[in-house]
Amino acid sequence: MDLEATLKSLDINTIIAVGGPILFNLVYAIVIFVVGKWLAKSLANVTHKLMNRAKVDVALIGFVTAIVRTGITVFAIVAAIEKLGIKTTGFLAILGAAGLAIGMALQGTLSNFAAGVMLILFKPFSVGDFIEGGGVTGTVKEIQIFNTVLNTGDNRKIIVPNSKIGGDTITNYSAISRRRVDLVIGVSYDDDLKQAKSILMNILTSDERVLKDPAPVVAISELGDSSVNIIVRPWVKPSDYWAVYWDTLEKSKFELEAAGLSIPYPQRDIHMIPAESNA
Numbered sequence: 001m002d003l004e005a006t007l008k009s010l011d012i013n014t015i016i017a018v019g020g021p022i023l024f025n026l027v028y029a030i031v032i033f034v035v036g037k038w039l040a041k042s043l044a045n046v047t048h049k050l051m052n053r054a055k056v057d058v059a060l061i062g063f064v065t066a067i068v069r070t071g072i073t074v075f076a077i078v079a080a081i082e083k084l085g086i087k088t089t090g091f092l093a094i095l096g097a098a099g100l101a102i103g104m105a106l107q108g109t110l111s112n113f114a115a116g117v118m119l120i121l122f123k124p125f126s127v128g129d130f131i132e133g134g135g136v137t138g139t140v141k142e143i144q145i146f147n148t149v150l151n152t153g154d155n156r157k158i159i160v161p162n163s164k165i166g167g168d169t170i171t172n173y174s175a176i177s178r179r180r181v182d183l184v185i186g187v188s189y190d191d192d193l194k195q196a197k198s199i200l201m202n203i204l205t206s207d208e209r210v211l212k213d214p215a216p217v218v219a220i221s222e223l224g225d226s227s228v229n230i231i232v233r234p235w236v237k238p239s240d241y242w243a244v245y246w247d248t249l250e251k252s253k254f255e256l257e258a259a260g261l262s263i264p265y266p267q268r269d270i271h272m273i274p275a276e277s278n279a
Helices: 003-009 012-053 058-083 089-105 107-122 162-166 193-205 238-258
Strands: 130-133 136-143 147-151 157-161 183-187 217-223 228-233
Touching (some): 012 058, 107 147, 107 162, 136 157, 147 162, 183 193, 193 217, 193 238
Antiparallel strands (some): 183 228
């Protein structure tokens, strides 16, 4: 029997019985896809607004909303394909294998990306902070998805992979509102220690950059080989740290010497013994 004869033999009820479910499933699949796309866009917008209202970092907002939109869209596509009667098991297996291959090829990039998200989310430091991490020290200028940009004290731009800076110990010098300057000043054993301590304390109390609370400390710390060592520990704002450090060192030398005190340095006496003459 040829095709034309076969078609003539089919009545309308048979056509409806066979084609009806196929047409219904096609329409149903289209509806699932359209609703899924709308739902993905709507939830992504809601997520963006909620995170923006919570003042979450812009980079993290974009990352999370993209995941929400993409995840719901992929789910809608898979559900629509399944409704058409197409088995999605093989499709998902191929998609998973491709994702694994891409992930292995971009392992370093993905680790930097994940570390960047963690840095943005948990905020161990912010833009403008002076930090030490990833083997470098500098001021944070930008926190990117894959890298963190630092400026060093001598104005060099350093780009550090996020996985390196996130996997290392991070020292944030700007996180706390005050820092302690640690100095050790040595004076001679023959000097008046009370006078030396008084001079050093006056240097600190006369400096407006030194904080009153906590109070600065001047105390004997060690009886060294050639000097009595005095610790000098003022508290300052992080931005004043180095200026106070250098100025205190300079003033200590000048004022101790002006008062007749000395800052000793290691000395060694050499005794020459003349060789005996054989004559």
